[in-house]
Amino acid sequence: MFGNDPLFIFLLASLFLAITPGPDNLFVLMQSAVYGYKTGIFITLGLCTGLIFHSAAVALGLATVLQTSPFAFPLLKVFGASYLLYLSWQAYRAANVGLSLQAVVPLTPFQFYRRGIIMNISNPKIGLFFLAFLPQFIVVKHGELASQIMLLGGIFIVIAFIVMTCIALISGSLSNWLMSSPKVQKIMHRLTAIVLLGLALHILLLTQ
Helix, strand or coil, X not given: CCCHHHHHHHHHHHHHHHHXXXXXXXXXXXXXXXXXXXHHHHHHXXXXXXXXXXXXXXXXXXXXXXXXXXXXHHHHHHHHHHHHHHHHHHHHHHCCCCCCHHHCCCCCHHHHHHHHHHHHHCCHHHHHHHHHHHHHHCCHHHCCHHHHHHHHHHHHHHHHHHXXXXXXXXXXXXXXHHHCCHHHHHHHHHHHHHHHHHHHHHHHCCCC
């Protein structure tokens, strides 16, 4: 379906992009360090589920709405930024609740999974990135462009999942140490709040 060279270049580019520090990687790292590697993996699953949505949107041509509609992009930005601001406030509050992870009402795996989905889908930059990135590696003469885009998107998602899972496992190894140090817990929660606030401002400052 693909020539060896385009596919090989796509694999290298995807791996490079996946390991490059970004909002998703940073969020997985912070949450895994505070709550353990399992939490990071569920968030990773949510983020990758969001990537499936973006791949399908590009394949079906829906992502072009973000480029052509004068309202869709700003509305999605506001929604995404608002959700991140909410998470930032929650993390900041958690730093002041008993200074202990046990004192904070734990989220369920599904809630962490859902959080990853919402974060990913509500970030319009990812949709635009997929719209610009994936079509560069399709082979027009082979036809079935939507199928090619979905396949490329699937490959990217697998690579991203592997990379972020590794981040979760490595960062999660610090969780036991954090559990035994209330002071470090407080610092990590506040760092998480700052990171999420920065991501919210980043989305709001995006230009179409």
